[in-house]
Amino acid sequence: MADAKQDVLEMLRELAELTMIEEGDPQSFRVRAYESAAHAIESQSADLAKMSAKELQKVEGIGKSTAEKIRELLDSGKVEKLEMLRQKHPASIVALLKIQGLGPKAVKKLRAELGVESLDDLRKVLADHKLRELKGFGAKSEEKLTQALARLDQQGSVGRTPISVALPLANRIIARILEVPGTIHASYCGSLRRFSETVGDVDVVVAAKDATAVMTAVISMPLVDRVLVRGDAKTSIVTRRGTQVDVRVVAEHQLGAAQLYFTGSKGHNIKLRQRALAKGWTLNEYALSELEGGKVIASETEEQIYAALGLPWIPPALREDGGEIEAAERGALPGRIGKVIGDFHVHTTVSGDGRSSLEDVVATAKARGYRVLALTDHAEGTVSGVGRDAMLAQRERIRAMQAELGDSLTLLHGVELNIGPNGELDYDLEFRKSFDFCLASVHDHFELDRAGQTKRIVTAMQDPTVRMIGHLSARMIGGRPPIELDLDAIFSAAEKTGTALEINGALPRLDMSVEALRQCRARKVTLVLTSDAHHHDELDRVDNAVRNAERAWIDPDRIANAGTPERLLAWTREKRASV
DNA sequence: GCCGTTTTCGGCCCGACTGTTTTCAGTCG
Ligand SMILES: Nc1nc2c(ncn2[C@H]2C[C@H](O)[C@@H](COP(=O)(O)OP(=O)(O)OP(=O)(O)O)O2)c(=O)[nH]1
Ligand SMILES: [Mg+2]
Ligand SMILES: [Mg+2]
Ligand SMILES: [Zn+2]
Numbered sequence: 298m299a300d301a302k303q304d305v306l307e308m309l310r311e312l313a314e315l316t317m318i319e320e321g322d323p324q325s326f327r328v329r330a331y332e333s334a335a336h337a338i339e340s341q342s343a344d345l346a347k348m349s350a351k352e353l354q355k356v357e358g359i360g361k362s363t364a365e366k367i368r369e370l371l372d373s374g375k376v377e378k379l380e381m382l383r384q385k386h387p388a389s390i391v392a393l394l395k396i397q398g399l400g401p402k403a404v405k406k407l408r409a410e411l412g413v414e415s416l417d418d419l420r421k422v423l424a425d426h427k428l429r430e431l432k433g434f435g436a437k438s439e440e441k442l443t444q445a446l447a448r449l450d451q452q453g454s455v456g457r458t459p460i461s462v463a464l465p466l467a468n469r470i471i472a473r474i475l476e477v478p479g480t481i482h483a484s485y486c487g488s489l490r491r492f493s494e495t496v497g498d499v500d501v502v503v504a505a506k507d508a509t510a511v512m513t514a515v516i517s518m519p520l521v522d523r524v525l526v527r528g529d530a531k532t533s534i535v536t537r538r539g540t541q542v543d544v545r546v547v548a549e550h551q552l553g554a555a556q557l558y559f560t561g562s563k564g565h566n567i568k569l570r571q572r573a574l575a576k577g578w579t580l581n582e583y584a585l586s587e588l589e590g591g592k593v594i595a596s597e598t599e600e601q602i603y604a605a606l607g608l609p610w611i612p613p614a615l616r617e618d619g620g621e622i623e624a625a626e627r628g629a630l631p632g633r634i635g636k637v638i639g640d641f642h643v644h645t646t647v648s649g650d651g652r653s654s655l656e657d658v659v660a661t662a663k664a665r666g667y668r669v670l671a672l673t674d675h676a677e678g679t680v681s682g683v684g685r686d687a688m689l690a691q692r693e694r695i696r697a698m699q700a701e702l703g704d705s706l707t708l709l710h711g712v713e714l715n716i717g718p719n720g721e722l723d724y725d726l727e728f729r730k731s732f733d734f735c736l737a738s739v740h741d742h743f744e745l746d747r748a749g750q751t752k753r754i755v756t757a758m759q760d761p762t763v764r765m766i767g768h769l770s771a772r773m774i775g776g777r778p779p780i781e782l783d784l785d786a787i788f789s790a791a792e793k794t795g796t797a798l799e800i801n802g803a804l805p806r807l808d809m810s811v812e813a814l815r816q817c818r819a820r821k822v823t824l825v826l827t828s829d830a831h832h833h834d835e836l837d838r839v840d841n842a843v844r845n846a847e848r849a850w851i852d853p854d855r856i857a858n859a860g861t862p863e864r865l866l867a868w869t870r871e872k873r874a875s876v
Numbered sequence: 877g878c879c880g881t882t883t884t885c886g887g888c889c890c891g892a893c894t895g896t897t898t899t900c901a902g903t904c905g
Pocket of ligand 1: 495
């Protein structure tokens with residue numbers, strides 16, 4: 298089986314979905330068990346195909362029954378229970394659940410009492426106004442379902458929103474909310490705060506005296522297409538582009554509890570709430586309080602709530618229910634990544650797509666307290682790249698600026714080389730050697746196969762001038778897929794040649810991805826955080842790279858350009874291992 | 877279906893909003 302993990306995940310998710318229909322209960326504990334088993338499998342790195350039922354059972358959230366189903370799937374390609382459920386609940390039934398506002402109870406009832414077996418059946422029932430005859434349904438239910446059905450027909454189920462789109466949207470909404478008198482705080486939470494590369498929606502938490510005014514301001518924004526729910530504690534809208542936005546408003550003294558709740562993840566919340574219960578307390582979005590009597594223990598800040606639960610504050614990027622609570626308890630969370638003190642991927646107007654002068658970029662780097670800045674405009678092999686003369690002219694300017702700067706900030710005259718389809722690089726070896734810093738990255742030929750892509754990058758790494766590979770996968774989140782790579786081979790080559798790998802903080806890229814970085818954790822590869830700025834205002838994108846590394850549980854020691862200047866300067870001066 | 881120095885049986889996170897209902901069920905976050 299090509300990808301055992303993927304197959305197991307699909308099986309467990311389907312079991313969860315079908316069981317929910319089977320039991321007609323959204324809160325079914327069996328469903329939750331399947332879902333948490335899927336979550337457990339997701340974070341498994343071991344090869345499932347090689348694991349026995351006994352070994353599988355050792356994984357938390359997987360018991361005897363699920364372990365046997367996994368083995369059954371991997372050994373025979375089929376799972377009896379799943380086949381049985383598929384018989385009872387065909388795909389046309391499952392499709393009904395895609396409709397907003399229609400859950401397992403309603404599906405069960407529609408099927409039993411009106412014989413609805415498909416979206417088409419439902420359409421008929423709605424057109425004939427048969428639904429309102431059912432207990433618990435009325436004219437409004439018909440109207441809402443009709444609309445939801447029409448939207449599903451039109452756009453299908455809308456996909457997730459890339460973080461590069463969601464973040465500016467969140468900031469616009471937050472800015473508007475902060476204008477409302479009596480508003481004390483507004484910030485994004487949910488998967489966006491956890492720095493997920495795509496988000497299902499935008500979640501915004503607000504502390505305010507006048508909740509009604511906040512909600513009114515939100516639903517009145519021009520970007521609003523429609524209002525899903527409208528309450529003073531919670532309001533949801535959908536933007537014209539189709540992204541949902543959830544807003545929660547609480548009182549100032551409840552902000553910590555609300556941020557904690559709304560940042561999630563759901564699994565993280567549930568684990569914290571279980572932990573509270575074990576201490577005789579209860580946790581909700583307003584406070585951590587005593588079960589008996591309701592005396593509030595903590596609510597103002599996240600840190601206070603974690604502390605009361607016996608835990609250090611956990612960075613949002615780690616709150617994925619991936620063992621972070623257990624690690625926090627043991628004091629085994631990854632170390633915090635220090636201040637970034639250098640950038641090694643920055644463009645100026647010398648690149649066709651650069652929009653800031655060398656002077657502006659350098660001034661910004663200085664203001665940020667950087668110790669090293671590599672200017673890395675595009676080489677001639679890239680569409681927006683330049684030839685030798687322009688590079689030499691830029692070098693003169695950089696040398697002159699260095700003389701004026703003194704030694705507080707070291708400027709490196711660098712270049713972003715293009716990696717050709719066979720790993721070939723720009724200019725010639727002699728000219729490349731004349732640069733202080735070369736990074737190399739893929740900008741085209743995305744269609745090559747896995748072996749070809751791997752080979753071209755490994756070849757580039759073997760060039761004695763290449764110190765770093767930029768945006769390894771060349772993906773655009775929500776757009777261009779990543780090139781196919783044998784990551785293990787890439788990491789081995791990086792270790793052997795001493796070539797660093799970039800964590801590119803441009804939001805549409807976030808490359809290396811969290812997924813690739815997690816695979817890299819066990820390897821001795823040097824990582825470098827960069828902004829890939831094309832404007833001096835974009836130097837702060839390196840903070841995105843920090844979040845991405847954090848989310849992947851990267852050990853700060855692996856990162857060359859955050860923390861102490863000694864480490865950074867040593868890496869900068871280091872001659873790479875000869876190949 | 878999973879899990880256990882509080883349990884091997886009986887729990888499993890907790891609440892807002894809507895539409896239906898005369899007190900709550902369903903869906904969603
Ligand atoms: N305690 C609890 N919290 C929940 C539950 N569902 C959602 N939350 C909290 C945690 C989530 O991170 C937060 C926002 O919910 P979302 O559905 O928007 O999920 P999230 O932003 O994590 O992921 P997304 O990218 O939007 O799919 O609300 C739940 O069932 N129980
Ligand atoms: Mg969300
Ligand atoms: Mg949400
Ligand atoms: Zn670049």
